[in-house]
Amino acid sequence: MPELRQVHDMRSANGVEVASATESGTAESGTADSAGVAELRSEFCVDVRTETLREALNHIGTRAGWTLRRTVGPDTCLVIDEPKALIGHSIARSTILVVDPTPWGAHAGMKALASGTVSAVVSSERPTDLCEALRTVRAGWASVPLDVLEAASKMPDLTERQVAIVGAVISGQPTREIAKGLYLSDASIKRELATLFRSFGADNRLALAALGTSLGFRPRRVCP
Template sequence: MIRVIIAEDQKLLRGTLTSLLSMEEDIEVVAEAENGLQAWDAIRQHEPDVCLLDIEIPSLTGLEVAEKLREEGCPSKIIIVTTFARPGFLQKAMDLKVDGYLLKDEPIDFLIHSIRKVMAGERVISTDLAAVLFLKEENPLSERETNVLRLSRSGLSTREIAKQLFLTDGTVRNYLSIAIQKMEVETRQQATEKAHERGWI
C-alpha cells in the first residue's frame, strides 16, 4: 500500500484528490494538510511513502517543505504540484531532486501513474514543465535583493524591511532600486510581481 499525504490549501481540490486517490486499491491517503506547517507535522507523524505538495501553500511553501525534508534525510518521495510553469520554481525543485513536478491540470490518471512511478524510483515531470527547463532564465538578483523583494511583496514598508533585515532605510531603498533596474521595470510593485512570476521570490 502506497501511503500518501496531500498538502493543498484549496479545500475542494484537496477533498477531490483524496477521494479519487482513495479509490485506488494500492493507494491510501493517510493525512491532509491545508498549509506547510500542517504538512510538516503530518509528514513527521505519519512517515508517508509519498508527499503530494502544492507549491504555493501558506506558512511554508511546498518547496520549503521539500527542502526541510531533504535536509533531514526523510525517505519519503516528494511530488510538487503547481498551477504555473515558472522556471525559477522548477529549477529549485530540480536542485532539491524532487521525485515529481506536475501541473495541476494533468488528468487524475497521470497523477496516479506518477505516484506509482516515483515509488518505483523514477522521476516524473509534466511535459509542458520539462520544456520550461530549456527556457530557464538566470536569476539576476542577489540574495539580499531577493529577500528585500520578498518582504516587500508581503506588504512590509521600507522601514519594516530595514528593521527585519537589520539594515538602514537607505540601504533597503538602494537594494530596491537595484532590483527594479535588474527587473527592467519602473516600480517596486512591478519588480516584485515580475520576480514572483519567474519563481525567484
C-alpha cells in the same frame, strides 16, 4: 492556489489513463497494462494545505486503486504541497510536491528536486499528472512535467535577500522598514531595488510589486 475542477477526468493531457479498481478487485485501464496497474496499487499519504487540492488527489487516488494513509511508512509515497510538511516524514521513500502553477512555485519545486528533498514535481493545475509521477518515482526516476520546467525558466535568478525584498515591496513596506527588518542601510535596500528593477524590467516599486505578484511571489513583511 486556483480551484481544481474536472478532476473526474482521469485521462491526462499526455494520454496516460489511470487504472480504476472494480468491486471484484480487478482493474480497468486504458493505456496502462496489467503490470502498470499492479504498480499503481500502492499506499500514498496526502499532506496538503489546500482543501480543493486534497479532495482532487483523494478522488484520483480512489479511482486509481491507491490506498490513502495519514501516516507514513517506508513504502509510502508522500504527496504534499508545502515543503515544510516533510518535517517528521523522512522515512518516506518518495515524495511528490504539488506546486502552484506560477514561475515562483515551479522554481521552488525545481530547487526541492535538485536538493533531493522530493522525487517529483506536479502542477496543481494538472492533478492527474500525479498518476505518471507515481509510476516514475516508483521506478526510481525523478519526474518533472514540461509545463513546470517552462514556468520555472521564467523566474529571475534572485538571492534570498532579493526574494525577501520583493515580498516586502508587494506587502507595501517602505524602504526604511525593509532596511530595518533586514538589518541593512537604506542605501543598501535602494541598491537592491535598482537591481530588481532591472531584473524584472520594472520602472518603479509599483511595477515591481505587480510583476512579482504575476510571477507568484507572495506579500511578506520583513521584521527585525
